Amino acid sequence: MGGKVVPRMAWKTPFVDRMMKPKVLFPVLVLLTVLRAVWVAAHEVSPQEAYFWMCSRHLAPGFFDGPAGTALLVRAFGESFDMARLFWPVLGLFCSWAAWLFVRRIYDEVVAGWCVVFLNVLPVFNFAAVTVGPLLPALVSVLTGLVFARMAWDGKKGWWAVAGVFFALALLFRYEAVLVLTGLVFFALSSERRRTGGDLVGLGAMVVLCALALLPALRWNAALEWIPIAGGTWKTAWEFRAGPFLSGMGDFFEAFSAPVAVGLAAALAWLVQDARRHGRAVFLLAGCGCVWGWGIYLLLRGENAVPTAFLGVVPLLAFGLFSIRKIRVGSVLSGCAAVLALLMSCFLLWSLGRGSWKAMAAELHAAARDLPVAAEGAGFFIAEDADLAAVLGYYLPGGGGYPAVFVPESPDLSNQFGIWPSYADFVESEKVVDEYFTEQKGVNPFMGRNAIYIGHDLPQTIKGAFQEVQPLRKIPAPDGGERTIFLCLGYQTLPL
Numbered sequence: 001m002g003g004k005v006v007p008r009m010a011w012k013t014p015f016v017d018r019m020m021k022p023k024v025l026f027p028v029l030v031l032l033t034v035l036r037a038v039w040v041a042a043h044e045v046s047p048q049e050a051y052f053w054m055c056s057r058h059l060a061p062g063f064f065d066g067p068a069g070t071a072l073l074v075r076a077f078g079e080s081f082d083m084a085r086l087f088w089p090v091l092g093l094f095c096s097w098a099a100w101l102f103v104r105r106i107y108d109e110v111v112a113g114w115c116v117v118f119l120n121v122l123p124v125f126n127f128a129a130v131t132v133g134p135l136l137p138a139l140v141s142v143l144t145g146l147v148f149a150r151m152a153w154d155g156k157k158g159w160w161a162v163a164g165v166f167f168a169l170a171l172l173f174r175y176e177a178v179l180v181l182t183g184l185v186f187f188a189l190s191s192e193r194r195r196t197g198g199d200l201v202g203l204g205a206m207v208v209l210c211a212l213a214l215l216p217a218l219r220w221n222a223a224l225e226w227i228p229i230a231g232g233t234w235k236t237a238w239e240f241r242a243g244p245f246l247s248g249m250g251d252f253f254e255a256f257s258a259p260v261a262v263g264l265a266a267a268l269a270w271l272v273q274d275a276r277r278h279g280r281a282v283f284l285l286a287g288c289g290c291v292w293g294w295g296i297y298l299l300l301r302g303e304n305a306v307p308t309a310f311l312g313v314v315p316l317l318a319f320g321l322f323s324i325r326k327i328r329v330g331s332v333l334s335g336c337a338a339v340l341a342l343l344m345s346c347f348l349l350w351s352l353g354r355g356s357w358k359a360m361a362a363e364l365h366a367a368a369r370d371l372p373v374a375a376e377g378a379g380f381f382i383a384e385d386a387d388l389a390a391v392l393g394y395y396l397p398g399g400g401g402y403p404a405v406f407v408p409e410s411p412d413l414s415n416q417f418g419i420w421p422s423y424a425d426f427v428e429s430e431k432v433v434d435e436y437f438t439e440q441k442g443v444n445p446f447m448g449r450n451a452i453y454i455g456h457d458l459p460q461t462i463k464g465a466f467q468e469v470q471p472l473r474k475i476p477a478p479d480g481g482e483r484t485i486f487l488c489l490g491y492q493t494l495p496l
C-alpha cells in the first residue's frame with residue numbers, strides 16, 4: 001500500500017522497443033556493414049558497377065543514365081575500384097545514421113530505430129548497399145538535407161541554405177532529388193507563418209544552389225539536343241499500358257517486398273489525410289509528396305518507379321511506423337513485415353552471387369586467339385548491349401582511348417557508348433583512302449580488321465559491316481541462358 005509508485009509505462013515498454021536504442025542499434029548496424037563489405041569483397045564486379053567504372057574513365061558533365069556524381073565518386077578512389085566498391089556498404093551505414101537523425105527529430109528514438117531497421121531489410125536498400133550506383137549517395141544527401149530543412153522549418157531559418165547544399169549534392173546523383181526541393185518550397189510558401197523575410201531568403205538560396213548543381217548537366221543535355229532526357233511526346237506521356245504497368249508493379253513489390261509495399265501505399269494515403277491536422281505530417285508530406293506523386297505517374301506509365309520512390313521512402317516509413325504503434329498488434333505486424341522483407345533481401349543477394357562474368361571474359365579472350373591475323377592490325381571485341389560490353393570490358397585489356405569492348409554501331413544515341421570512341425569512327429588523316437574522293441580527310445583504323453562478337457543473336461549492323469561472319473560456340477552467361485560467340489572477318493563499315 002505504501003510502497004514506491006512505479007510509473008505506468010515504465011514496465012510496459014516492449015523488449016523490442018528497448019532494442020531500438022542507439023547503444024544497441026548502431027553496433028548491430030556496424031556489424032551489418034562489415035558483413036556487406038565481406039559480401040562485396042567475395043563477389044565479382046556486376047554489369048552495373050562495370051558501367052559506372054567505365055563512366056569514371058570517361059568523365060563528362062552528364063550521362064544518359066543520370067548525373068555525373070556516381071562516376072565522379074568512383075573516380076575519387078583513383079585506380080582502385082575495389083576500394084570504391086567497399087565504400088558503398090559504408091554509405092549504407094551513413095544512410096542509416098541520417099535516417100535515424102531525421103526521424104528522431106520528427107518523432108522519437110524508438111520510431112527512428114524501427115525506421116532504420118525497416119530501411120535495412122528492404123531488398124532495394126540491400127542491393128544498393130552492395131552495388132555501386134547512385135541510389136545510396138542520393139539518399140544520404142536527401143536525408144541529411146531534410147534534417148537541416150526540419151531545423152529551418154522549426155524556426156532556425158539560416159539552415160535552409162545548408163539544406164540546399166545537400167539537396168544540390170543529391171542532384172549530382174539523381175535528378176529526381178529536385179522533387180524533394182519542390183515539395184519543401186511549395187509547402188513552405190503555402191504557409192503564411194513561413195513566408196517571412198528570413199524564410200524567403202533561405203528558400204531562395206536553396207533553390208539557387210540546386211540550380212547551379214543542375215546547370216552543367218542541363219548544358220550537356222542541351223548540347224546533345226536533349227536526347228538523353230527526352231521522355232517521349234506530349235501524347236505518349238498520358239498513355240496507359242496494362243502490360244508495362246503490371247511489370248512495373250512487379251518490380252516495385254520485388255524492390256520493397258510485398259508487405260512493405262502495401263504498407264507504404266496505406267501510409268501515403270493516411271499521410272495525405274493526416275497532413276490536414278498535424279504539423280509533423282505536413283513536413284513529412286512536404287519531404288516526400290512530390291517524389292511519390294511522380295513515382296505513381298511512372299507506375300501508371302509502365303516505367304520503373306523504384307529509384308524515384310526510394311528517395312521518399314524514409315518519411316513514409318517513419319509516419320507508417322509511428323501510426324501503427326497505436327494499434328494493439330502493431331508491433332507484431334511490424335515484426336512480420338520486417339522478417340518477410342529480410343527474407344526477400346537474402347534471396348535477392350543470393351541470386352546476385354551466381355555465375356562469373358570474369359570466366360565469361362576469359363572465354364571471350366580465348367576465342368580471340370582463333371582470329372586469323374589481319375593485315376591492318378589486331379582484332380577487337382563487340383558485345384550486344386552496353387551492360388555486357390561494360391562488364392566484359394572491365395576484365396579485358398583495352399587502350400588507345402577506346403573501350404576494351406564496343407557495342408554495335410548505331411545511328412541512335414541510346415547509351416554512353418554512342419559518345420565514346422567507336423570502331424565505326426573515322427579519325428582525321430591526310431591519307432586519301434580513295435582517289436575519287438579527294439575531299440576525304442579521315443581514315444578508319446579498324447578497316448580490314450577482324451572481331452569477336454558476343455550476343456544472343458546476330459544483328460544486321462554486324463552482318464553488313466563484315467565480309468564474313470560465322471558462329472564459333474555458345475557459352476553460359478551468369479544472368480541465365482547463354483550467349484553465342486561469332487567470328488567476324490574483314491571489317492568494312494556499313495554500306496550507305
